[in-house]
Amino acid sequence: MAAQNIDEVVDGLAGIVRDATRARDRIGYFAALYRQVTVEIRTAIHEGRFEDGARMDRFDTHFGNRYFEAYDAWRRDGSGPRCWRETFGLLDDSDTVIVQHLVLGVNAHINLDLAVAAARTSPGAEIQSLRSDFLLINDILARVVLAVQDSVDALSPLMSLLDKVGGRADERILDFSVRQSRAEAWYNAVLLAGQSETERAATIDRLDVRAAVLARLIARPNGLVRPALELIRRTENHDVPTVVTHLDNAMARTSAR
Known part of the structure; x- marks a missing residue:
């Protein structure tokens, strides 16, 4: 699939979530998280919160298409970028917990795709004009991460163990690519924008x-x-349709409070 605008990105992700729910496919875990981020970005565009809403629509479309290309390649013949092959390759691994599936998707999409999409949206010297809007997305991502973290805690009641043994809260594990990796992605976007x-x-x-x-x-x-x-x-919930649906409604539950 190839989206032409952010509405089609949202629709494409919703389709993956629906298919994953029916097929009991863990690919829906990250797709549900990503769909909510995209909906929030679309809302911010409509509300005029970005300096250039039309540019952010293009940027999000390029970004979404990177995911769709990886998804289609994996479904077709198991090909695609290495990091996405690693991510998709663990979908049938029963030892991988919910939060790992989420972080694996975040890792591939931000540590690879984000810089590529940003440089394609604003090549050359234009990349610097994108910085303010690029950084604004951090606030949106942080809101969605908190909502999804509540869902993960409900689905995986012993997640607090990672706070004790990992030396950081479980939301920090979800957040690792939202903060540090986005900063690195901006550096790489500037690099890519100026390269041959x-x-x-x-x-x-x-x-x-x-x-x-x-x-x-x-x-x-x-x-x-x-x-x-x-x-x-x-101890966590292993019913894939239930997990996908719960994750996909994280922001709706937050808004209803």
């Missing part, structure tokens, strides 16, 4: 390799986190 086609291809390949390495660390962490994740897995 050959240089850009090499940079994208490097980003993909790095994100793939991070995906492996997320999937198979060391130390005390691994046994903690095993305990979490035993």
Whole structure:
């Protein structure tokens, strides 16, 4: 699928969520999170919160299409960027807990796709004019992450274990690519925007390799986190349609409070 605007990105993600719910497919976990982020960005565009709403529509469309391209490649023949292959390859792994699926998707989409989409939206010197709107998305992401974290806590009651053994709160695990990785993505976007086609291809390949390495660390962490994740897995909700639906309604529950 290829979206032409942000409305089509939202519709495409909603379709993936629906299909995943019917097929009991964990691919719907990240798609549900991503759909809510995109809806919030669309709302911010309509409310005039960005300096250039039309540009943000284009940016979000480029960003969404990176995900759709990876999704289609994986469904077609298991191909696509390395980091997405690592992410999608764990969908049938029963040892991977809900939060890991979410963070794996965030890692691939932000540590690889975000910089590529930003540079494509505003190539060359134009990239600097995108910075303010790029940073505004951080606030939107933070709101969605908090809402989704409430859902994860409800679905996975022992997530607080990661606070004790991992040295950081569980919401920090979800947030790692929302803060630190977005800062790195901006640096890489500026780099890509000023590069030649050959240089850009090499940079994208490097980003993909790095994100793939991070995906492996997320999937198979060391130390005390691994046994903690095993305990979490035993007690969390394993009904995929229920989990997808709960995650997909996180912002709606927040708004209803």
